[in-house]
Amino acid sequence: MTHCPETASPALVSQPLQLQDVIEVLEGATSVTVLCHVQPDADTIGSGLALGIVLERKGIPVQVSFASPDRLPVSMSGLPGTDLLVPADAVAESSDLLVTVDCGSAGRLGALASRLDRAGRSLVIDHHRSNTRYGTFDLIDDSAEATTAVLARLFDLWDVEIDADLAHCLYAGLVTDTGSFRWVRPGTHDLAERLLATGIDGADIARRLLDTHPFGWLPMLGAVLSSAVLVPDAADGRGLVHAVIRCTDSAGLGSEEVESVIDIVRTTAEAEVSAVFKESAPGSWSVSLRSKASVDVAAVAERLGGGGHRFAAGYTATGAVETAIAALRETLG
């Protein structure tokens, strides 16, 4: 007997598939809905559009969507395949196969999580170690740098020719999820080289996705960074730095501007762990966590109801931000 109503129904644990079996599931589908996570980044959108393009070329009806916000972030508007995107309220109620990309849990689908139950079958394609395996089938490689890197391997076995359009989508996820090729492993640059060799403009893609902000970003950074706090004794003395972005700070700015702040805060030498509390609605906080080497922030985020990767994770919190900060410090030890 469980005390948690959300887990009262029988737990659904997806069946891990080999690449060849994934291809059979995809090729056998009569209609596919591809869902990206809420507050989408370039890895989930690049993955969704790349898979959408491939399915469309194979003559399989496909829709790609995400629950919120209601518009694609401006930085991703130049990606190929955006014609396959449909608004969340236009997503088919049911489809033969539902595929999620880069979504570590059903909750990351937002309001579109309802489509999971109504799909004939579902396939979870991801690289988050904390993935809760919520579909019928899954293809999860937590050693992959990006979900687009998982798709590149799938496309290779599927004999899909990775042309410039597909390469653009895959590169978008690779360059952003590796932090401009900082967090790499053997093979990362080989994949980047293959994608670049199709003729895509890697510098332009990176600039649009990572290095372009409206002028209003600068005063927002000024306000938010000037109120950052260093807590040297947090995380068993390894240090925590945190910053808060209130709705009033980010008014008129896009998600790219809000999401960029953690990349500055996390450079603090005196802190192993960094956190940015982003107010999504009054009293509602989306929290980004980063660590450098010795703290597993995915485990920290999971204890607070979220998930992610060892050095990059997140969760949501409600109430006063001081309470949320205290809860994080308590969890960090």
Ligand SMILES: [Mn+2]
């Ligand atoms: Mn990703």
